[in-house]
Amino acid sequence: MAPAADSLARQAEQQRQTGDYAGAAATLERSLRIAPREPYLWNRLARVRMEQGQVSQAGQLATRSNDFAGKQPNVKQDNWRIIAESKRRAGDTAGATEAERKAGGN
Numbered sequence: 001m002a003p004a005a006d007s008l009a010r011q012a013e014q015q016r017q018t019g020d021y022a023g024a025a026a027t028l029e030r031s032l033r034i035a036p037r038e039p040y041l042w043n044r045l046a047r048v049r050m051e052q053g054q055v056s057q058a059g060q061l062a063t064r065s066n067d068f069a070g071k072q073p074n075v076k077q078d079n080w081r082i083i084a085e086s087k088r089r090a091g092d093t094a095g096a097t098e099a100e101r102k103a104g105g106n
Helices: 003-017 021-034 039-051 055-069 073-089 093-103
Strands: none
Touching: 003 021, 003 039, 021 039, 039 055, 039 073, 055 073, 073 093
16 A cells, blocks of 8 residues: 555544544545555445444445455455445345355455
């Protein structure tokens, strides 16, 4: 990951941990302009959107992260957990179960 994008990702994580979800999302969006194919950044934005209650968008962002994740099993696993939660909250129990299976059942 580009150093500038990595620095922004760390800043966004600090913002997220203090509950500044809007700030974290804005920082992650800036980092994605630098590194638009970085799955970790898409994953972190998906997590922030989930914490903001933007469940549908969180699932879409996690799916995009998976598109770029390649051989990054930890990122993929977290993405599938986000997707499962998104589907569960939308009432798609079967989809949530399938996503949980892809996450490793955790």
